[in-house]
Amino acid sequence: MNAATLAPEWERIDLLGACLSAWRGGADIPGQITERLERVQQDVAALRQREPWHALSSHYGLDTIDQDILACSLAPEVEPRLGWMYQELQQGLASPYPTPALIRELFVLGAADSQRFHQRLTPGAPLLRSGMVQGEPAGLFQPLQPSPRARQQLLGWPSMEPIGTPGALEVACNARWPDLVLPEHCLRQLREFILWVTHRRQVEQQWGARIDGGPVALFSGPSGTGKTLASEVVANALGWPLLRVDLGLLVSKYIGETEKNLNALFDGAAGRQVVLLFDEADALFAKRGEVKEARDRYANMEVSHLLSRIERHNGPCILTTNLRKHIDAAFTRRFQMIIEFPRAEAEARAQMWELHIPPRAPRQAEVDTRLLGAEFNLSGGQIRNAALHAAFLAAGEGRAIGLAHIASAVHTEFSKKGGEQSASGLGRFAQYLNGGVTP
Structure with a gap:
């Protein structure tokens, strides 16, 4: 979906604005504008039987008035000139978005239609429940802005605004x-x-x-x-x-x-x-x-x-x-x-050792990841930490990663649990803390 698909909506609003401007100035509305508006009205009616209007209206329960309000609020996003038009028609209001009062004028709503119009802007009405307009309108002369959801679902636009909230x-x-x-x-x-x-x-x-x-x-x-x-x-x-x-x-x-x-x-x-x-x-x-x-x-x-x-x-x-x-x-x-997410079994732990030891790092032949997986009951996060720690120890010594580096790194992980940790927790790998031989 893109904004061009909804082009008849924007043209209709442009023509309605021209009609309102002429009426306010006491001038006759040109016949070509009236004729063009009638054709565009038909295009809009046909457009709203298709996507995205049809699905959104069915899902959220939006009627014709809701769709008119939503189209008016979205129009300046797609056609900035319509935002300038709104400002000209709303003297003293700097916002490029339309107020409920302006929308009522654009569509020439009578008393009965105006009552229904305002009912559709109450907090429990479908349009506000759908989250398509920003927040809740504070009054007849407060601008109505489209929400990021409206931009995404009707125009296909990703939101460009950062989510600025603590945490x-x-x-x-x-x-x-x-x-x-x-x-x-x-x-x-x-x-x-x-x-x-x-x-x-x-x-x-x-x-x-x-x-x-x-x-x-x-x-x-x-x-x-x-x-x-x-x-x-x-x-x-x-x-x-x-x-x-x-x-x-x-x-x-x-x-x-x-x-x-x-x-x-x-x-x-x-x-x-x-x-x-x-x-x-x-x-x-x-x-x-x-x-x-x-x-x-x-x-x-x-x-x-x-x-x-x-x-x-x-x-x-x-x-x-x-x-x-x-x-x-x-x-x-x-x-x-x-x-x-279960704790990993020995085979899975061996895969994690193989995954987290840097692939291009030199490794001594004694480093058997299957043996490491079977010997140390570590979580995936602990294995990742230990593998990286061993790599840094080996790099600091200018040597290939060996069991002494692995044993020291695993002992460090065990020590994170708090308190004094005995080397005996390493089992037969404990000797590598002091430079022993292959178990």
């Missing part, structure tokens, strides 16, 4: 499918989750399914099992940016600020091709429980607000958790996918 940071995605060492059923579920995004238009608009939001996935499993890496792979497969949301920064101690931050996040992401990643979501969900004091009540309200916004967001959301039991059981039915 949201775009992640550089370099991971590909070969970087994931997961059981086949996990990989299959990840690919199925992607289908919810890539085939949504077909299922929703062509096949008539009602999809309210999402898709939403829960990635559950211990730390280091590949949940964040899998999110990067999903974003890369879609060709979309990955926005990591740090709930620790998003949640505020001040009542009402958390909801404000959440609204800024989802309003900024609306209509954009972006994957939202809520990493370690259990940090927030753990707050939902028994109300013992006033702040607990607000904490539960914050969680309810977050769940509601996630459910209504039209775009992929991924939540990760180390403790699935912290997720409200009543909400799990709303996930399109729940994927369990």
Whole structure:
């Protein structure tokens, strides 16, 4: 879809503006404009029986008035001259977007039609529920702006505005499918989750399914099992940016600020091709429980607000958790996918060692990744850290990577658990901390 497809909409608005300008000036409307307007009206009526209007109207329940309002709000985005025309017709208002009052004049609405027009701009009406216009109109003379969702779904334009909200940071995605060492059923579920995004238009608009939001996935499993890496792979497969949301920064101690931050996040992401990643979501969900004091009540309200916004967001959301039991059981039915990331078995750990030891690094013949996978019960994240640490140790000595470097790096990973870590945890590799021989 592109803006040129909707050209009759913009021409119609241009002609209506010319008619209104002539009427305000007390001049007769030229006959050629009237004739041209009649033909364009027919073109617009035919256009709205096709995509994208037909599917959007069916899905959101938009009637002719809703479509007129939406077309008027979008027009300056496509044809800037129409924005200048609006400013000329709205003396004293610097905005290039039309007010409800101007739209009423453009379409020459009588008393009965004007009443219905304003009913279509109430908060519960389909147009505002659809999220196609920005926020809620504050009055008859306040401009109506299209939302990023309207630009994306009607014009096919990606949003150019940054999502400026606390705790949201775009992640550089370099991971590909070969970087994931997961059981086949996990990989299959990840690919199925992607289908919810890539085939949504077909299922929703062509096949008539009602999809309210999402898709939403829960990635559950211990730390280091590949949940964040899998999110990067999903974003890369879609060709979309990955926005990591740090709930620790998003949640505020001040009542009402958390909801404000959440609204800024989802309003900024609306209509954009972006994957939202809520990493370690259990940090927030753990707050939902028994109300013992006033702040607990607000904490539960914050969680309810977050769940509601996630459910209504039209775009992929991924939540990760180390403790699935912290997720409200009543909400799990709303996930399109729940994927369990298990700790890797010996064979998978061997693959990870092979994957993460730099491919062009010199390696001593004694370094057997199958042996490393069987000997050390590490997560994927720990293996990655250990492999890189060993590489830096070897580079610092000007030598090929050997078992002494591996043993030292693994011991460092074990030490991260806190406290004094005995070398005996390395088993038969413990001797390599002191330059021993091949086990």
